Structure formats: structure tokens, C-alpha cells
Amino acid sequence: MNIKKAFISLVILTTFLSCNSNKTKDNQSNTVNDSLKTVTDKVAYDRTENLNLSVADTIKKSASYFFSNPQSKDLFLLTIEPGMVKNSKSSLQIITADNQVVYSQIFDTYYFIKWIYDPDTIPTTGGQEAYEKYMENYWKSITPKQYETHFKKSVDSFFDAIYPMVKNRYADLKNWEEDINDKDFFQEVLADTTIHLFDISCFDCDEGSAIIGYSRKQNKVLTLLEHD
DSSP: OHHHHHHHHHHHHHHHHHHHHHHHHHHHHHHHHHHHHHHHTOOOOOTTTTOOOEEOSOEEEEEEEEOSOTTSEEEEEEEEOSEETTTOEEEEEEEOTTSOEEEEEEEEGGGGTGGGGSOSOOOSSSHHHHHHHHHHHHHHHOOHHHHHHHHHHHHHTGGGGEEEOOGGGGGGGGGGGGGOSOHHHHHHHHHOTTOOEEEEEOTTSSSOEEEEEEETTTTEEEEEEEEO
């Protein structure tokens, strides 16, 4: 009987030690994982950290082009809402002579500042670490005055990103025929020489733009082609 009790006690002790050993290994494993997580999950520097530029009052800028009607020009209206530049919204609208909005694109006001973060030169040696350190120091060096100047310049040149396609370029569209979004509208454009096409940037994209036009058959603005 005593031998049986001793055997049971030995089994219990062995199980206890084994459980504690596993817990110790788990704790050590968690410690290692936490340590690795601290290293690999390092948060990159927020380049907008010092971007405190704000718009006090609504900004409106416009240009007029022949677009939806060959007889009267439409108003291309840029509206920048008040608020922090890195958080607020802006919009581009195309408004007809009889005050109908036929096109609207809403985008981040950050568009007007984002290119300031690309320096004229970058290091060509030192690898990724040197590059990241250089960029961080560059972003930190941007002054409030530089932000303000860049923003104003971007707003003033906004309509440079919107331009009408000249008639002799319409033939070039045939080279992109496979990428045309709306084949019916494409045929309408080729047949109707009074349709005006515009290339408008995607303001919330790093690159790319769309060629749009007003379809008289469908009585609305259509995207003919999107491209880089």
C-alpha cells in the first residue's frame, strides 16, 4: 500500500514539474516574441507631424472652358473647405451655364501639400537605412513658411492638372482603343467633332488621370479612358 502511494506521489510530482516547465518555456517564448514585436513593429516617422497648416476661410478658384455645350462655356470650380490641410476636403465641380453640376470630384486637401515631401536629391549610398534617416531629417526640417508657400503655389497652379485635349490628339485615342472604358462613347467622340475631351488628374492618387467628356446621347459626363 505504501509503495502504491509512493508511486502515485511520484506521478503527481512529475506532472507538476512538467507543467511548470512548459509554462516557463511559454513565458520565455512570449518574452522573445514581445521583444521581436518591439523591433519589427517600429512605427515609421509620421511626415505630417509638423504639418499644422490650416485654411481659415473657404477658398474658391475657377476657370471656364467649352465642355458640355459647344455654344457656352462651363465653369470649372475648385473649392477648398476650411480646416487643417491634412484633414479637410476639397472638390472640383464642372457647372454648366444654366447652373447644373455635371461633374464632381471630392479629394483630400492634402493633395496641395503632398509633393513637398519629395526632396530634390536623395542619398545614393548607405542603403535603405541611410535613405530612411535622410528622409526623416528632411521632413522634420520643413518650416511652417515652406508649407504655406508650397500650398499657395499648388493652389494657384491647380488648373495645370486639368487641360483640354486638342483635336489633332483625338487620333491618338485609337492607339488606346483596347483600354477605352466606354466603346459607345468612343464612337460618339469620333463621330461628333464638337465634343470636348479633358484630361483630369486623380487628385487622391500618386499618379494617373482620366479623360472625360460630355456625351450628348446619354446627356452626362463619361470617362473615356483612365491612364497613368
